[in-house]
Structure formats: structure tokens, C-alpha cells
Amino acid sequence: MNLWSVIEGALVAGADSKKSIFYALSANGAITVVKAVAAFVTGSGSLLAEAVHSLADCGNQALLLLGLSKAKHPPSDEFPLGSGKEIYFWSFIVAILLFSMGGLFSINEGIHKLQAHEPLRMPALALGVLVFALFAEGAALFGCIREINKVRGERSLLRWFRESRQSELIVIFAEDLAALLGLSLAIIAVAASWITGEPRYDAMGSIAIGTVLVLVAVFLAKEVKDLLVGQGVEKPVRKEMLAFLQAQQQVDAVLNLRTLHMGTDVMVAIKARMARHPDDVSMIESINEIEKAFKGRFPEVAWLFFEPDLRD
Missing domain, CATH: 3.30.70.1350 (Cation efflux protein, cytoplasmic domain)
Structure with a gap:
């Protein structure tokens, strides 16, 4: 199944989820390459961690589109209640990828940078890319929250997150929030390395980003696990x-x-x-x-x- 057929299937799914996924995919697609190139030029561990995070998010959003498409398969003798739970499975895979590819890689990269003591090159470029990415991710999160507001009623975002049954929307919200937190930490780490001339701050930034991603992934996996086991309506x-x-x-x-x-x-x-x-x-x-x-x-x-x- 090619990506376009997956996207067409997602268009038929709930508009709230589809719009949020495309907001996030557009933002991540625009900044992944920029982050990767800037990380190579500057040697920033925090920026590399963010590049891998964005790449993982792009893959995650493609998996969510795949899940939305497969969830629309009609009931059959083998699956008498349809395939709606497909989206829960793929959402759980996303949580695993966020934990491993995003979180553990970033922590490992930070540990490597701590040991290598590699100097940070062209910190102004690194900060410029991170600030650009912060605005792009902020726009994606705003779009996601706008769709969430249509369904959460008077509930707080945290309460909606804990009670919602739309796993794909939960995943996108968690990813966007983790991205903003990670970018904020990366900006602080790169700025500290630039001001002090100490590359270890940048390495510690990578470790902090990885820790945030691991915590978000664990929390996300717990919420999706409940849906996989079988939750009733809110x-x-x-x-x-x-x-x-x-x-x-x-x-x-x-x-x-x-x-x-x-x-x-x-x-x-x-x-x-x-x-x-x-x-x-x-x-x-x-x-x-x-x-x-x-x-x-x-x-x-x-x-x-x-x-x-x-x-x-």
C-alpha cells in the first residue's frame, strides 16, 4: 500500500484526527532535513537529537495514517466487529518508536558527546534552526489543540488526554508537546554552550531531550494500552x-x-x-x-x- 492510498483512507476518517496528523506531518517534514543538515554542520548533539526526533515523528505520523486506513476495513467472518482497533495497535507502535528511536537515541548521543568533548561549531546557525523549528512545532500544536477543542468540551487538556478514546489524536498531541519541550531544552543547551564555551551543556541537552521523550512515550503507551485492552465510552x-x-x-x-x-x-x-x-x-x-x-x-x-x- 503506497502512502497516497493511506492518506486517502485517512481522509475518510474523523476530520479532527486527520487534520491534526497533517498539521504535524507538514511541520515535521519541513524541519527534519533542516535540523539534520544544521546538526552535521554545527556538531550539536542537541540538534542531532531533535533531527532524529523529527524523523521519528514523520514515521510515526505515516503509521497513524496507515492505522486510520486499516481501521476502516469492513467487518468480516474473521473480524466480525471490524478492524477499528487497528488504530490502537499502530498508536502503541508509535509510542514504542518514540521511546526507542527518539528517547534512547538522544540519551545515547548525549552520553557520547559528554565523553568526546567535541566543540560546538556555528552555534548561531544551530539556534536559528531551533527557533524556526520551535515556531513550526508551535503552529502544529496550535492546530492540534484547535481540533481537540471541538471535542473536549469543558474538560482540561489533561483530563481530555486521560479520558479520550481517540488514540491518534492523543498521540499527535503528545508528540507535539514533547517536540516543544525538547526544542526548548535544545535552545537552552545550545545557548549555554555558546555563552560558556563548554560543549558539555549541549551534550546534557541531548540527554534531557531523550529523558523527556522516554517519559512521554511511557505515559502515552499506558493510555493506548488501556484502549487496546478494551475501554468503554467516556x-x-x-x-x-x-x-x-x-x-x-x-x-x-x-x-x-x-x-x-x-x-x-x-x-x-x-x-x-x-x-x-x-x-x-x-x-x-x-x-x-x-x-x-x-x-x-x-x-x-x-x-x-x-x-x-x-x-x-
Whole structure:
């Protein structure tokens, strides 16, 4: 599958996620080569760490586009609930790459620079590239937050991060935030080396950047792991679903409500005690009406299983 077909598949996916991925991919694509060339010219370990970080991010965003495309595969006998969880798998791979290719490489590069005591060449160029990258990454983060604001409501960014079920949007936000933190550390490290003439500050900057990337990757992996294991809908959505069901005249009581996120789709299983009906056919018709209304109210629900019962 070529990259264009992956991108076309992503365009069909949620606009929020797609826009955020392309914001980040555009920013990283524009600055990866610039960082790498500047790192080679200046010999800056912090700048090299940032170049590898941006390269890893480009690969990560391509993987997210691949995941969004694969998640749209229709249900089959082998995968009866579809392939929505593909995006969780690829998001977890991104966290691993961020940890290894980004974080561990940067730490290793910083340790090497500490031992080598290589002088920093053309620090003004290094700072110029880092400041340019800071603005580019800031624009990408702004675009990502703009899309997040459409879905997070009154929640803080941290609460949204912990509760959201959109793993691809979580990954992009974490990557952009890590990039800004890393660039800030790199600017401080290069400036300190330039002012003092001590190259070890630049090396320590590389180690600090790697540490930030490792911490972000671990936190990100934990959040995506929960989705892989199987999380239901967010608490406000579940509360809304219960209220909707309890408001139906044909339902006497909701005995149980189970939900499961499958990427952009949701599976819902309902067990309810039905109000008295004249016969079984009438009850079945009522259940069909409730299912239709429920899917109309919650369009993300792709699979709905309704079981009438007397007790849970």
C-alpha cells in the first residue's frame, strides 16, 4: 500500500484526527532535513537529537495514517466487529518508536558527546534552526489543540488526554508537546554552550531531550494500552446513553449497559426489563424502535445488542 492510498483512507476518517496528523506531518517534514543538515554542520548533539526526533515523528505520523486506513476495513467472518482497533495497535507502535528511536537515541548521543568533548561549531546557525523549528512545532500544536477543542468540551487538556478514546489524536498531541519541550531544552543547551564555551551543556541537552521523550512515550503507551485492552465510552457519554434509555416508555428499567470502543466505532450491549406488552411481537417491535432511535442519537454506535430480561 503506497502512502497516497493511506492518506486517502485517512481522509475518510474523523476530520479532527486527520487534520491534526497533517498539521504535524507538514511541520515535521519541513524541519527534519533542516535540523539534520544544521546538526552535521554545527556538531550539536542537541540538534542531532531533535533531527532524529523529527524523523521519528514523520514515521510515526505515516503509521497513524496507515492505522486510520486499516481501521476502516469492513467487518468480516474473521473480524466480525471490524478492524477499528487497528488504530490502537499502530498508536502503541508509535509510542514504542518514540521511546526507542527518539528517547534512547538522544540519551545515547548525549552520553557520547559528554565523553568526546567535541566543540560546538556555528552555534548561531544551530539556534536559528531551533527557533524556526520551535515556531513550526508551535503552529502544529496550535492546530492540534484547535481540533481537540471541538471535542473536549469543558474538560482540561489533561483530563481530555486521560479520558479520550481517540488514540491518534492523543498521540499527535503528545508528540507535539514533547517536540516543544525538547526544542526548548535544545535552545537552552545550545545557548549555554555558546555563552560558556563548554560543549558539555549541549551534550546534557541531548540527554534531557531523550529523558523527556522516554517519559512521554511511557505515559502515552499506558493510555493506548488501556484502549487496546478494551475501554468503554467516556463517562459523560455513558451517562447520556443511560438517560436516553431510561426515558423510553417501553423500558421499565435498564439492568445493564456495556460499551466497547472499536476505534471510531462503538459496540453497545443493553440488558433491560421491558414494560408490559400485549405480546412478544409487540415487544420486539418496541425493541427495534428503541435501537433505531438509539443509533440515531449516538451515530458512533455501529453494533447494538439489546436483551430483554427480568434481572441482571
